[in-house]
Every structure is written in C-alpha cells, then in structure tokens.
Amino acid sequence: MxxxxxxxxxxxxxxxxxxxxxxxxxxxxxxxxxxxxxxxxxxxxxxxxxxxxxxxxxxxxxxxxxxxxxxxxxxxxxxxxxxxxxxxxxxxxxxxxxxxxxxxxxxxWLDGKPMLVRRLPGRLARALPVALEKAPMGPLEKAELKGFLADWDKADRKRIFRRPEWREAPDHGQHGGFEADLWPGVPLPEGAELRVPPLVLPEGTALTNALRTALRAATGQPIPFLPLPGxxxxxxxxxxxxxxxxxxxxxxxxxxxxxxxxxxxxxxxxxxxxx
Incomplete structure (x- = not known):
C-alpha cells in the first residue's frame, strides 16, 4: 500500500x-x-x-x-x-x-483568471527536434486570448499556444530524444511518436452552459473558452x-x-x- x-x-x-x-x-x-x-x-x-x-x-x-x-x-x-x-x-x-x-x-486557470478550456495540447517525442507547424487559431480566438493575457508579449503567446519549444525528454538518459507539446490541428512530423493525443473539448453543451453560468454568477466576470497548456x-x-x-x-x-x-x-x- x-x-x-x-x-x-x-x-x-x-x-x-x-x-x-x-x-x-x-x-x-x-x-x-x-x-x-x-x-x-x-x-x-x-x-x-x-x-x-x-x-x-x-x-x-x-x-x-x-x-x-x-x-x-x-x-x-x-x-x-x-x-x-x-x-x-x-x-x-x-x-x-x-x-x-x-x-x-x-x-x-491561466494567470489565475476564470475560464473554460477549449483545447489542450498533446505530447510528441522525436529523436531530434524539427520545426513544428504553427497551431491554427482563428482571429476571434487570437483576439480573445490576447485580451485575456494582456500582459503577455506576442513571443510568449506564440511559444506557448502556436509553436511550442522542444525540450529534452524525461527519459533522455535511457532512450534519448526530445519532446514537445502538440496542439490540435498540427500535423505529426515524420519520425515522431505521438505519446498523448491533443484534445478538443466541446462547447455550447448543457454541461458547459451550466459551468459557464456558475462561474459568471460567482465571479461577476465574462468566462471565455480558451486553449490551455496542460x-x-x-x-x-x-x-x-x-x-x-x-x-x-x-x-x-x-x-x-x-x-x-x-x-x-x-x-x-x-x-x-x-x-
């Protein structure tokens, strides 16, 4: 035990x-x-x-x-x-x-602010880093994220939400290699292993409506749906x-x-x- x-x-x-x-x-x-x-x-x-x-x-x-x-x-x-x-x-x-x-x-929550999650990144691994394509994000989502994280500079938002950086994998000493976050809509590079699939969560369901209403009533703030590193x-x-x-x-x-x-x-x- x-x-x-x-x-x-x-x-x-x-x-x-x-x-x-x-x-x-x-x-x-x-x-x-x-x-x-x-x-x-x-x-x-x-x-x-x-x-x-x-x-x-x-x-x-x-x-x-x-x-x-x-x-x-x-x-x-x-x-x-x-x-x-x-x-x-x-x-x-x-x-x-x-x-x-x-x-x-x-x-x-991002920066401790109330929100609901729209997308979560997965994780991929590869022996050597390669350039990842930029994660797709529409103009409304971009504007909403920029307004929500107003004190973040553009480079930080891009690094976290659009084109994550590679890092040495935790098991590097045993198997070698690097890993990175993989946002939904980004193709898996050749030779890479998908370790955790990215996830898109539904919006506008009875569940999310109940949760959004609860957060709005409790905090008095608008509650956006945003991508969240995690x-x-x-x-x-x-x-x-x-x-x-x-x-x-x-x-x-x-x-x-x-x-x-x-x-x-x-x-x-x-x-x-x-x-």
Whole structure:
C-alpha cells in the first residue's frame, strides 16, 4: 500500500482503491476516493484532482449544497504518485457508478483568471527536434486570448499556444530524444511518436452552459473558452467513464452553483457496485 495514498486518504477522509499491477512492485498504483453521498441512485458528479488541495473547494461545496437539500452525489478522486489513471478508472468503474459528468479540477486557470478550456495540447517525442507547424487559431480566438493575457508579449503567446519549444525528454538518459507539446490541428512530423493525443473539448453543451453560468454568477466576470497548456491524459481517462467530461475550477461558490446546475442535467441509466 502506498504511504502517500494512505496519507491522502487520512487527509481527505477518503478510502484507498488499489490498482493491482498499475505501478509495479512499488505499490503506488492507488486512487483515493472521497464520497459525498446524499442518497443511493441520485445523479453523481465526479471531480478529479491532482492534489488534495484541488478537492478542498468542491468537497466543501458538496457538503454545503447537500445540507441545503440538493439531491446530488459528489465523488472526489486523487491519484497517488505512480497511478495509471486510465487502468484505475477502468478497474473501479462499477464502484464509481453512472456519472452525470466528470470534472478535472487539476488544470489551473491561466494567470489565475476564470475560464473554460477549449483545447489542450498533446505530447510528441522525436529523436531530434524539427520545426513544428504553427497551431491554427482563428482571429476571434487570437483576439480573445490576447485580451485575456494582456500582459503577455506576442513571443510568449506564440511559444506557448502556436509553436511550442522542444525540450529534452524525461527519459533522455535511457532512450534519448526530445519532446514537445502538440496542439490540435498540427500535423505529426515524420519520425515522431505521438505519446498523448491533443484534445478538443466541446462547447455550447448543457454541461458547459451550466459551468459557464456558475462561474459568471460567482465571479461577476465574462468566462471565455480558451486553449490551455496542460496534460490532456487525465481528461482522456475521464471521458472513458463518461463523454460529459471537461476541466473546471472555481471558488467554493462557483462549485456550489455548478453542482446545482449539474443536478438538473439528465442522468444516465443508473448502475453501481451496490446494485
């Protein structure tokens, strides 16, 4: 059993779910599950965090709205170091049950400002760097990003969102090579390996409308959809549980409003390990 998983479980008041074989002999293949269950068979929202801190506000918000009588269950998840998230979610799919949606709370807002995610870069690897094509971006998105990041200079925006720089791969000493972010719409260079696919998230759905409304009401600010540097692999894993998955962060009040909105969305057919 992973000591870090046990520490997280004690800190969050959750349970450790083991993932046999996901992290070899180290025993680090564990998920920490924190349940805020209002009643069996109710609509369920899953919130994934990278750290315990990512779950503080959603769990507090779940407790608050449930105390007011809101009929919704909230499941918080934190992977322990070394966890193969996709394998873990597949193994514990029935334990987690049917979800209205899954939210990744571990992706940060750009410069701490409220936003929703439109596109996430994947990751590619190659023995030697080559020039990457510039990521496509329409004039409206360019203007919105420039206004949102008004204190960024053009070179920084281009380096992050249009033509990322190559970096030495973490396993360089074993296999050699370099890696870079790959934005949607950029062709994979010849001889490169796609390690994590880029991801385009849907906009204008009932889910994103509920989340955008919650952020607007809680912050009093317009909420743009923007590209966000980050690892899309956790969202790929969440979308295997439910296609209604996206990234969301916010203050506790935004989470409260989000849970209220999500509780009104149609729930999938119920199933869980208790049935």
């Amino acid at each position: 992973s000591p870090e998983a046990l520490r997280l479980a004690a800190e969050l008041g959750g349970a450790v779910l083991s993932v046999p074989g996901a992290a070899g002999a180290s025993g680090g293949g564990s998920l920490v599950l924190v349940e805020r269950i209002q009643g069996h068979g109710l609509s369920q929202v899953l919130v994934l965090g990278r750290t315990a801190e990512d779950l503080r506000e959603p769990l507090d918000a779940a407790t608050t709205v449930q105390a007011r009588g809101l009929a919704v269950n909230v499941l918080g998840l934190v992977p322990a170091p070394g966890c193969d998230l996709a394998s873990a979610l597949d193994l514990h799919r029935r334990r987690l049950g049917a979800l209205v949606c899954a939210l990744d709370a571990g992706l940060p 690892d899309p692999a956790p969202l790929h894993a969440l979308r295997a549980l439910t296609p209604e998955a996206t990234a969301f962060r916010g203050p506790a009040r935004a989470w409260e409003l989000a849970f209220e909105g999500l509780s009104r969305l149609p729930a999938p057919p119920h199933f869980c390990a208790r049935c």
